[in-house]
Amino acid sequence: MTGASPRASPSPVAGLAQTAGHGASGHPPWASPAPGEVLLEARNIGKRFGGVQALKDVSLTIRHGEIYGLIGPNGAGKTTLFNVFTGLYPRDGGMVLFCGAPLNMASPHMVSAAGIARTFQNIRLFGNMTARENVMVGRHVRTHAGVIKAMLRTPGERAEEAAIRRRADELLHYVGIADRADDLARHLSYGDQRRLEIARALATEPKLLALDEPAAGMNATETAALRGLIEGVRNDGLTVLLIEHDVKLVMGLCDRVAVLDYGEKIAEDVPDVVRADPKVIEAYLGAGTG
Ligand SMILES: Nc1ncnc2c1ncn2[C@@H]1O[C@H](COP(=O)(O)OP(=O)(O)OP(=O)(O)O)[C@@H](O)[C@H]1O
Numbered sequence: 001m002t003g004a005s006p007r008a009s010p011s012p013v014a015g016l017a018q019t020a021g022h023g024a025s026g027h028p029p030w031a032s033p034a035p036g037e038v039l040l041e042a043r044n045i046g047k048r049f050g051g052v053q054a055l056k057d058v059s060l061t062i063r064h065g066e067i068y069g070l071i072g073p074n075g076a077g078k079t080t081l082f083n084v085f086t087g088l089y090p091r092d093g094g095m096v097l098f099c100g101a102p103l104n105m106a107s108p109h110m111v112s113a114a115g116i117a118r119t120f121q122n123i124r125l126f127g128n129m130t131a132r133e134n135v136m137v138g139r140h141v142r143t144h145a146g147v148i149k150a151m152l153r154t155p156g157e158r159a160e161e162a163a164i165r166r167r168a169d170e171l172l173h174y175v176g177i178a179d180r181a182d183d184l185a186r187h188l189s190y191g192d193q194r195r196l197e198i199a200r201a202l203a204t205e206p207k208l209l210a211l212d213e214p215a216a217g218m219n220a221t222e223t224a225a226l227r228g229l230i231e232g233v234r235n236d237g238l239t240v241l242l243i244e245h246d247v248k249l250v251m252g253l254c255d256r257v258a259v260l261d262y263g264e265k266i267a268e269d270v271p272d273v274v275r276a277d278p279k280v281i282e283a284y285l286g287a288g289t290g
């Protein structure tokens with residue numbers, strides 16, 4: 001349970017962000033920008049649910065290689081923004097550019113193929129499948145076989161299935177739960193389930209890993225291990241978008257932080273500046289926090 005490093009073998013995640021495209025998926029290439037260049041740009045995103053303006057004119061840029069934090073009070077629109085980025089909800093207005101190309105009302109599958117993976121605030125695992133199988137499901141986004149064909153097990157797909165299985169085991173090791181590979185997901189502790197969700201997200205070979213409250217329900221030890229894991233993911237070249245209410249974790253981990261309040265971005269800067277911003281203190285942090 002020591003997070004992403006140290007490792008004896010090469011990281012199963014290193015180099016993913018440099019991939020020019022995803023030949024196996026048959027989707028168009030989404031070449032990564034250079035480190036420090038804009039990876040994802042959201043322009044004037046709007047989203048309304050009935051009478052609730054969940055997102056209002058939200059613009060932000062996430063640069064390749066950074067850990068970007070998204071914070072704000074309950075109901076501020078953080079998860080909604082994830083849902084718009086990942087194609088779960090159509091947006092009402094604005095645009096999202098990823099690797100310089102527009103994600104136009106893309107489906108979750110297209111977004112995944114483009115290189116964005118996410119975890120869910122409310123854990124979404126297949127509880128009656130093993131940890132390994134849960135990661136293998138994520139991996140199928142990147143392969144020819146698809147889940148149904150893989151289950152039919154034609155000869156050509158058996159080798160691919162073995163490779164997927166090996167890859168799943170590498171990722172379980174990477175997130176620190178290799179010893180739970182054969183356990184049903186529902187038998188894992190809360191913290192381990194959150195790690196398993198990260199492994200499954202990494203199995204899609206993302207350039208951007210979006211985590212929605214990954215530390216929720218974790219104890220201090222688990223949170224420290226999670227921090228190591230997120231740092232490891234970034235050191236391996238991926239970009240991380242992190243929603244989290246654990247302010248200490250966010251401020252200690254993120255390169256830049258954006259703050260949403262009632263669907264509007266009220267701040268975006270390095271942690272020290274955000275922490276001292278009177279608007280942020282009033283809306284979210286409260287006096288004496290941080
Ligand atoms: N599917 C939906 N249908 C209707 N309203 C929704 C839906 N999803 C979100 N909302 C509303 O949009 C607003 C933003 O919700 P969202 O879940 O994005 O907030 P959040 O910042 O993630 O909050 P939390 O920190 O509690 O997770 C809230 O008022 C919420 O009730």
Ligand SMILES: [Mg+2]
Pocket residue numbers: 078079080121
């Ligand atoms: Mg949320």
